[in-house]
Amino acid sequence: MSDSETGRRPAAERPLEDSSSTDACTEATGAEAAGGRTSSTAKRDVPSDQGAEVRTRRSFAVQAVTAILSVLLVIIPLIPCLGFFLTPLLRRKGAEAGSGRRDAEGFVRLDIDPTALPEDGSPVMVTVFDDEIDAWNKFPDQPVGTVWLRKTEDGRVLALSTICPHLGCMVDFRPGRRDFFCPCHTSAFDLNGQRLNQIPPRNMDELEVKVADGVLWVRYRTFRAGTPEKIPV
Numbered sequence: 270m271s272d273s274e275t276g277r278r279p280a281a282e283r284p285l286e287d288s289s290s291t292d293a294c295t296e297a298t299g300a301e302a303a304g305g306r307t308s309s310t311a312k313r314d315v316p317s318d319q320g321a322e323v324r325t326r327r328s329f330a331v332q333a334v335t336a337i338l339s340v341l342l343v344i345i346p347l348i349p350c351l352g353f354f355l356t357p358l359l360r361r362k363g364a365e366a367g368s369g370r371r372d373a374e375g376f377v378r379l380d381i382d383p384t385a386l387p388e389d390g391s392p393v394m395v396t397v398f399d400d401e402i403d404a405w406n407k408f409p410d411q412p413v414g415t416v417w418l419r420k421t422e423d424g425r426v427l428a429l430s431t432i433c434p435h436l437g438c439m440v441d442f443r444p445g446r447r448d449f450f451c452p453c454h455t456s457a458f459d460l461n462g463q464r465l466n467q468i469p470p471r472n473m474d475e476l477e478v479k480v481a482d483g484v485l486w487v488r489y490r491t492f493r494a495g496t497p498e499k500i501p502v
C-alpha cells in the first residue's frame with residue numbers, strides 16, 4: 270500500500286528524529302542483545318569457577334590424606350623397633366628405682382626370718398636370689414650366690430661371703446671345730462671371718478645387712494680373690 274493509503278506521511282517528509290529514534294532503538298536493542306549475551310556468558314562462567322575450586326579442594330584433600338597415610342605407614346613399623354631399643358633403658362630405670370627383690374639402696378631381700386638364726390651363733394648358709402637383668406631381658410628370682418649368716422654375741426646379724434678370698438673356692442663350716450674352712454688350700458677363719466692362718470690374703474668378706482620390718486636384707490656383692498684389699502668386682 271502507498272503512504273497515502275496508510276495515512277502515513279511520505280518518508281521524505283518524516284522528521285529525521287524518527288530515523289534516529291529507530292536507530293537508537295536498534296542500537297538499544299543491539300545493546301540489550303549484547304548485554305543479554307554478556308549476562309548469559311557470566312552466568313555460565315560462575316559455575317565453571319566454582320567447579321574448578323571444588324576440584325582444587327578435592328585434590329588438596331586427597332594429597333593431604335595420602336601424605337598422612339604415608340607418614341603412618343613409615344611410623345607404625347618403627348614403634349616396635351623403638352620399644353625394642355628403649356626397653357633396656359626403661360627396665361634399668363625401673364630396677365634403679367627399686368623393683369623385685371632389690372630395693373633402691375641395692376639391698377637384696379633374703380628368704381629367712383632373722384629371729385630364726387641359731388642362738389648359739391652357728392652359721393647358716395642362705396642362697397641369695399636376685400633379678401638378673403641384661404640388656405633386653407629380665408630374669409626374676411635367680412640364685413646369684415650364697416652367704417653365711419649368724420647371730421653374733423651382741424645380737425646383731427653377721428653376713429659373710431662364702432667365696433674364699435684366697436682363690437675363690439667355697440668356704441665351708443666345720444661344726445666340730447666351729448670355724449670356717451676352705452678345702453682347696455686349707456684356709457681357715459674363725460666365726461667372725463678372721464684369718465686363722467696366713468694362706469688367705471685377707472679375712473672373709475663381710476657384707477652389709479639390715480633388718481627392716483622383720484625382713485633381712487643383704488647388699489650382696491663379690492670381691493676380687495687373691496688380693497689383700499677388698500676390691501669389688
Ligand code: FES
Nearest residue numbers: 433435436451454
Ligand atoms: S681357694 Fe680357698 S684356700 Fe685357696
